[in-house]
Structure formats: C-alpha cells, structure tokens
Amino acid sequence: MNPLFARFLRSVYRKEPISGFILILGATDALIGGFGGKSSLLSIGLFIALLGIIMRWRQSSKKTPVKPSKPARYLLPPSSSREPLPLLVNNSKRQK
Template structure:
C-alpha cells in the first residue's frame, strides 16, 4: 500500500468529516453487499457513496464561491496624499 494513501485519506477526513463519513459508510455497505451477494445492500451502499461524493462536491463549490466573494477591502487608501505627522519630542522644563 502506498504510504501517501493513508495520509491523504486522513487529511480528507479531517477536512470534510461529514461527507467522508457518508462516503465511507456507503463504500463499506457496497463491499459487504458485493461480497455477501446481497444486491440490495450493494445498491444502497452505492447510492449512499454517490450521495457522499455529491455532498463533498457541493461543499467544495460553496467554499470556492466564498473565497471568490471575499474580497479584501481597505479602510485607508494605499498611499496618503498628506505629509506624515511630525515626531513628538518631550522637552522637560524645570522650575527652580
């Protein structure tokens, strides 16, 4: 088994836990149904896995739309037309 596969699987599961759970649940049902010869469980598992893929695709589309929509707005202009403020000095005058 490739060493990058478990890392990528763990990264994907941490990034989108709900859709990953749905996808894994459907895949396990499909494998159990396919090995056991239960075609109804296989078909339900495949449907659930497709739903998990669709949920993940929808979440990716939503996050890309938010990233495009979120433009940076600056409160100040990039360069000020006014001259900079003078430095303040502290002159102590002693009364004696």
C-alpha cells in the same frame, strides 16, 4: 490495515468530516454487499457513497468567497451631538 489506505481515509475524513463519513459509510456498505452477495446492500451502499460524493462536490463549490454588495452600516452615529440621557434612580430610594 495498509498505511497508505489509512492515510487515504484520514485525508478524506479531515477535509469535510460529514461528507467524508457518508462517503466511507457508503463505500463500506457497497464492499460488504458486493463480497457478501447482497445486492440490496450493494445498491444502498453505492447510493450512499454517491450521496457523499455529491455533498463533497457541493461543499467544495460553495467555498468561493462572497463579496458583500453593501458597505457596513453602523447603527449608532460615530459621535452623538445630543445630550446624554439622565440617570435612572430607583423610586424606593427617592421616597426616603
């Protein structure tokens, strides 16, 4: 295998593994179908490769940071002004 081709495949796969796998799978099917004279495998391979390209494009467009519109809301107040809750005691120890 050509070292440049191996480096290209590694770079495609490392950026987005799922879409890279689908893209490489589709390109391989298209190459096998094209050289083997199987038009159905060629068309399926082209469709799968196109699907991988679309997935990669959508994943790269979603990487824009989303700014939170509301500030963080805390569930408990920072300091409690109420008395602490009483300790729970097991009833079997009380009866002894």
